[in-house]
Amino acid sequence: RGLKWLYVTSLPVSQWYHVxxxxxxxxxxYGGLQDNGCxxxxxxxxxSSGITNDDWIRTCGGDGFKALADPNDDTTFYSESQYLxxxxxxxxxxxxxxIRPDQKHGFIQERRNWKTWGKPGAKEPELGNxxxxxxWDGPFILSAFDSKTLYAGxxxxxxxxxxxxxxxxxxxxxxxxxxxxxxxMSQLSTETTLSLDDGIPYYPTITEIAESPVKRGLLYVxxxxxxxxxxxxxxxxxxxxxxxxxxxPESMWVSxxxxxxxxxxxxxxxxxxxxxxxFANYLYRSTDFGSAWTSIAGDLPPKRVIHAVHEDPxxxxxxxxxxxxxxxxxxxxxxxxxxxxxxxPRVPVNDFVIHPRDNDLVLAxxxxxVWILDNISALQELTPAVLSEAAHLFTLRPADEIRYFNPKAxxxxxxxxxxxxxxxxxxxxxxRDNSATNASLDIVDAAGQPVARLQAPHLAGxxxxxxxxxxxxxxxxxxxxxxxxxxxxxxxxxVTPGEYIVRLxxxxxxxxxxxxxxxDPRIEISPADRKMWTDAxxxxxxxxxxxxxxxxxxxxxxxxxELRDTARELQTRLATLYRQMGGSTGRPTADQQAQMQFYKxxxxxxxxxAQ
Numbered sequence: 001r002g003l004k005w006l007y008v009t010s011l012p013v014s015q016w017y018h019v020x021x022x023x024x025x026x027x028x029x030y031g032g033l034q035d036n037g038c039x040x041x042x043x044x045x046x047x048s049s050g051i052t053n054d055d056w057i058r059t060c061g062g063d064g065f066k067a068l069a070d071p072n073d074d075t076t077f078y079s080e081s082q083y084l085x086x087x088x089x090x091x092x093x094x095x096x097x098x099i100r101p102d103q104k105h106g107f108i109q110e111r112r113n114w115k116t117w118g119k120p121g122a123k124e125p126e127l128g129n130x131x132x133x134x135x136w137d138g139p140f141i142l143s144a145f146d147s148k149t150l151y152a153g154x155x156x157x158x159x160x161x162x163x164x165x166x167x168x169x170x171x172x173x174x175x176x177x178x179x180x181x182x183x184x185m186s187q188l189s190t191e192t193t194l195s196l197d198d199g200i201p202y203y204p205t206i207t208e209i210a211e212s213p214v215k216r217g218l219l220y221v222x223x224x225x226x227x228x229x230x231x232x233x234x235x236x237x238x239x240x241x242x243x244x245x246x247x248x249p250e251s252m253w254v255s256x257x258x259x260x261x262x263x264x265x266x267x268x269x270x271x272x273x274x275x276x277x278x279f280a281n282y283l284y285r286s287t288d289f290g291s292a293w294t295s296i297a298g299d300l301p302p303k304r305v306i307h308a309v310h311e312d313p314x315x316x317x318x319x320x321x322x323x324x325x326x327x328x329x330x331x332x333x334x335x336x337x338x339x340x341x342x343x344x345p346r347v348p349v350n351d352f353v354i355h356p357r358d359n360d361l362v363l364a365x366x367x368x369x370v371w372i373l374d375n376i377s378a379l380q381e382l383t384p385a386v387l388s389e390a391a392h393l394f395t396l397r398p399a400d401e402i403r404y405f406n407p408k409a410x411x412x413x414x415x416x417x418x419x420x421x422x423x424x425x426x427x428x429x430x431x432r433d434n435s436a437t438n439a440s441l442d443i444v445d446a447a448g449q450p451v452a453r454l455q456a457p458h459l460a461g462x463x464x465x466x467x468x469x470x471x472x473x474x475x476x477x478x479x480x481x482x483x484x485x486x487x488x489x490x491x492x493x494x495v496t497p498g499e500y501i502v503r504l505x506x507x508x509x510x511x512x513x514x515x516x517x518x519x520d521p522r523i524e525i526s527p528a529d530r531k532m533w534t535d536a537x538x539x540x541x542x543x544x545x546x547x548x549x550x551x552x553x554x555x556x557x558x559x560x561x562e563l564r565d566t567a568r569e570l571q572t573r574l575a576t577l578y579r580q581m582g583g584s585t586g587r588p589t590a591d592q593q594a595q596m597q598f599y600k601x602x603x604x605x606x607x608x609x610a611q
Contacts, residue, residue, distance in 0.1 A: 060089075269309075431460055442505070
């Protein structure tokens with residue numbers, strides 16, 4: 001009857017405003033949640049159970065918004081609550097410093113002083129000043145040229161070159177309209193107006209800041225009153241672009257700005273009109289620093305409401321937008337748009353980022369938490385030329401041989417577990433047409449020797465297959481008392497780190513890509529010892545396969561029960577030795593080496609007896 005409630009922590013329903021990443025390995029994800037503070041946590045763990053809530057660390061309270069990591073200093077990160085409640089944090093000590101700009105006199109706790117608000121000429125009482133105005137979702141960025149340089153927006157644009165300890169104003173970027181003079185439902189607002197702050201108490205304010213990553217001093221700033229301004233000399237001179245967007249209604253909220261990393265003069269801007277009951281798609285591109293603009297909304301489904309826009313870091317023709325109703329991409333600079341779905345639910349995507357090293361697409365959704373699409377090379381390389389090929393294998397990113405383990409006992413089903421990245425190499429390929437037979441994926445080493453063969457779907461489209469970085473699997477181990485009567489799968493040995501070739505054969509076409517396999521970064525071992533470990537495992541695997549073959553022969557020939565039991569025991573012991581040696585990377589112990597020789601001799605003896 002509601003007297004007691006169960007706190008369910010296994011539902012992935014967090015509501016993210018923004019998302020960012022750092023450069024550690026594996027990288028961490030940063031961001032802010034609606035009414036649930038700012039957080040940072042790993043994109044991957046070495047735990048076979050995945051990523052849990054306990055792996056995340058809270059970094060600010062209130063409503064969380066942007067959180068950014070210093071890419072050049074692992075100890076420094078920034079978090080922000082509502083109205084640009086900006087703090088600089090230390091990841092080692094847990095300390096944080098309030099660095100909100102324009103705080104020379106402090107401010108009252110209330111959002112405004114009603115004795116002066118809406119009363120032109122009224123004298124502000126001593127210690128009666130309100131907070132300097134800032135948006136509910138106030139923007140700030142770290143400079144691409146110097147991570148100690150920050151830009152932050154209230155109604156003014158602020159710059160700091162010492163990580164926020166001191167700030168310099170670069171000017172008011174808004175129209176400067178007095179909100180108290182604006183009518184709401186035909187009425188002027190007063191202190192008796194109900195729910196006046198249910199929308200936003202501060203207006204106009206800056207909503208977006210973008211810095212060109214290729215031209216120092218080139219900045220774009222957008223505001224909630226529709227103002228868009230640009231400077232090419234780091235704020236000394238500004239040009240107002242607000243009247244240059246064709247077909248754009250006045251006073252539209254600037255929801256996204258992206259300065260191109262491929263062309264200094266190219267910039268993208270999105271606008272959001274839903275607060276004015278306008279749900280149309282407003283998305284523009286300029287190639288001349290904002291002098292002229294062209295709509296690139298193209299055939300994007302109507303009434304999506306665009307929250308964020310970004311250009312792909314590798315393919316200048318590939319554009320992404322996060323909207324109120326899903327995530328979309330355009331492979332042709334905005335002429336045509338495709339919704340990215342797969343298993344992604346159609347939810348608001350408020351922000352997203354592409355990791356600069358790992359090439360992962362990380363989405364901040366409002367209601368389904370953070371989603372990561374690992375390695376988007378297929379999206380970046382799916383050009384018209386590729387689409388015309390019978391089959392194509394996309395660029396492969398290096399793969400680490402992570403040793404996963406589970407340090408915790410089973411915790412039940414009330415604990416959320418996020419997915420780790422796929423355990424192995426991600427192999428993406430394209431086939432133009434359906435085929436009557438499966439495509440094949442062959443892995444060969446640098447000497448051209450076969451390592452593994454993977455079965456691959458043969459239907460037309462883009463497909464993803466995971467290679468576990470191992471040689472072909474062994475026959476399953478027999479059920480025994482230790483396994484609880486279950487047949488245990490036997491994965492093949494991990495390959496030696498180095499360069500491999502992945503070869504796709506489909507529809508009479510062959511395509512190849514190089515793949516770099518790397519050791520688990522936590523493991524320190526010489527190349528010689530690492531090779532000896534793999535060679536030893538392969539030798540035991542060969543003995544194990546020999547024992548399996550022997551048992552099959554004895555069974556077919558109706559050999560004595562004693563001989564069959566002995567062969568079964570040998571297979572079981574070889575399986576145990578294989579698992580034990582595989583549990584620790586390094587030269588086999590003396591006893592393990594002795595067992596290898598002993599079991600080899602036993603197998604040869606049994607093979608002779610079976611003849």
